[in-house]
Amino acid sequence: MTDASETPSFEADPYEKRWIVVSLILLSAFMITVTIAGFALGFQVPGAESRVDPRTVADTAPWNEPGLRDLGNNEYAAYIISQRFAFIPPTLTVPAGSSVTFYVTSIDVQHGFLLSDTNVNMQVVPGEVSTLTVEFDEPGTHDIICNEFCGTGHAAMAGKLIVEAGGE
Numbered sequence: 001m002t003d004a005s006e007t008p009s010f011e012a013d014p015y016e017k018r019w020i021v022v023s024l025i026l027l028s029a030f031m032i033t034v035t036i037a038g039f040a041l042g043f044q045v046p047g048a049e050s051r052v053d054p055r056t057v058a059d060t061a062p063w064n065e066p067g068l069r070d071l072g073n074n075e076y077a078a079y080i081i082s083q084r085f086a087f088i089p090p091t092l093t094v095p096a097g098s099s100v101t102f103y104v105t106s107i108d109v110q111h112g113f114l115l116s117d118t119n120v121n122m123q124v125v126p127g128e129v130s131t132l133t134v135e136f137d138e139p140g141t142h143d144i145i146c147n148e149f150c151g152t153g154h155a156a157m158a159g160k161l162i163v164e165a166g167g168e
């Protein structure tokens with residue numbers, strides 16, 4: 001029997017308190033790592049750069065001539081169209097030491113744009129332009145992989161980015 005004059009207690013169980021502390025420590029750790037990744041390490045979230053009309057984008061500059069643009073200063077822009085079941089163009093070649101900004105859009109359904117051995121992994125949505133900038137310092141070949149299921153030929157949907165030695 002409890003004393004009627006006793007005020008109700010809202011004290012948390014010590015076990016529960018410990019888990020609240022653990023959660024707060026975890027949250028703080030996540031906030032710190034996200035801040036470091038975003039501001040010190042330059043991690044970027046793939047952004048929807050701009051909107052396009054998926055029905056006409058393939059006939060509209062710059063996507064009417066998909067591929068690389070040399071912007072000088074080792075900087076490149078890559079305009080890439082995703083469609084069932086290919087990336088256009090399927091192969092890109094840049095010199096080592098270059099910085100490439102990808103502008104990827106889809107003319108049909110949702111695709112993925114994953115660049116092997118990098119942290120590039122973008123969703124490609126019809127009507128939107130997904131963009132990320134990557135620096136390629138080492139020569140080598142990166143596979144471009146569609147990692148969002150887009151239909152029967154999805155497994156064959158891939159391209160290549162070749163980084164050639166002899167850049168700078």
Ligand SMILES: [Cu+2]
Nearest residue numbers: 111146150157
């Ligand atoms: Cu696909």
